[in-house]
Amino acid sequence: MLQIDSLTKRFSIESGTVLAVDGLSLKVSPGEVFGLLGPNGAGKTTTLRMVLGLLEPDEGFAEVAGIRTSSDPFLAKSKLGFVSASDGVYPWLTVREMLLYFADLYGVDPSLAATRLQELAEVMQIQPLLDRRSGGLSTGQRQRVTLVRGLIHDPPVMLLDEPTRGLDVVGVQTIFEYIEHLRSAGKAVVVCTHRLDEAERLCDQFGLLHQGKIRYRGSLSDLRSQTGREHLVDMFVDLMQQETTAGTEDLA
Numbered sequence: 371m372l373q374i375d376s377l378t379k380r381f382s383i384e385s386g387t388v389l390a391v392d393g394l395s396l397k398v399s400p401g402e403v404f405g406l407l408g409p410n411g412a413g414k415t416t417t418l419r420m421v422l423g424l425l426e427p428d429e430g431f432a433e434v435a436g437i438r439t440s441s442d443p444f445l446a447k448s449k450l451g452f453v454s455a456s457d458g459v460y461p462w463l464t465v466r467e468m469l470l471y472f473a474d475l476y477g478v479d480p481s482l483a484a485t486r487l488q489e490l491a492e493v494m495q496i497q498p499l500l501d502r503r504s505g506g507l508s509t510g511q512r513q514r515v516t517l518v519r520g521l522i523h524d525p526p527v528m529l530l531d532e533p534t535r536g537l538d539v540v541g542v543q544t545i546f547e548y549i550e551h552l553r554s555a556g557k558a559v560v561v562c563t564h565r566l567d568e569a570e571r572l573c574d575q576f577g578l579l580h581q582g583k584i585r586y587r588g589s590l591s592d593l594r595s596q597t598g599r600e601h602l603v604d605m606f607v608d609l610m611q612q613e614t615t616a617g618t619e620d621l622a
């Protein structure tokens with residue numbers, strides 16, 4: 371399970387301070403897919419960086435399977451899988467070498483790593499690729515390999531950052547199937563995406579983030595009754611218009 375409590379991050383810039391994440395709290399249970407959604411600059415990446423232990427929060431904390439990321443970032447990382455649209459591969463290693471290398475980095479026992487690799491290779495249909503050099507893979511093949519890489523240490527919590535960015539319809543379908551696999555495997559999953567239509571189909575719970583704060587949260591039906599809107603995209607447009615109106619009133 372993932373728990374985030376009052377997470378806050380400020381950045382100093384020349385003209386002052388940016389409050390990138392403002393007291394953000396959420397819980398994601400095993401088998402649940404949580405959509406952390408927001409427009410550009412809402413604070414999604416900063417939140418993920420704090421959960422990953424790459425950035426120290428100013429206030430609050432994130433706990434992955436009971437491990438606080440700021441107190442034991444190494445142990446917390448071993449409980450986290452991360453998949454991002456910008457994931458790369460090591461071009462000179464074969465797929466098998468690269469995946470076993472990552473398993474080793476996470477401290478997975480070699481015989482367990484080999485078994486897990488076979489299981490995941492079957493689920494993600496990469497058996498024919500295992501002994502090919504990673505550098506020669508197509509975009510879709512590389513995507514499937516990086517999805518396996520995110521799971522090679524069998525983490526209980528998965529973070530997916532814009533997982534469908536730049537993918538064609540087959541690649542997007544692969545992500546949908548992968549998320550179904552994560553759900554049925556009992557992972558707690560956070561998906562950050564701009565693709566609100568995809569999020570509606572993928573996620574069980576949602577947090578609509580704007581200017582570092584979660585403005586609406588809950589299931590899609592909760593959000594519909596909170597906002598009076600059917601679709602996430604309309605909820606977002608309203609939210610941003612409300613902010614603009616409030617800003618104009620402040621100036622008046």
Ligand SMILES: Nc1ncnc2c1ncn2[C@@H]1O[C@H](COP(=O)(O)OP(=O)(O)OP(=O)(O)O)[C@@H](O)[C@H]1O
Pocket residue numbers: 381382383388389390408409410411412413414415416417
């Ligand atoms: N290192 C930094 N220094 C200064 N400001 C930063 C830094 N990182 C992020 N910010 C600011 O914090 C806010 C949140 O940024 P963040 O990258 O978390 O948003 P995001 O929701 O991931 O946006 P996008 O969807 O565009 O990637 C923005 O105003 C951004 O300019």
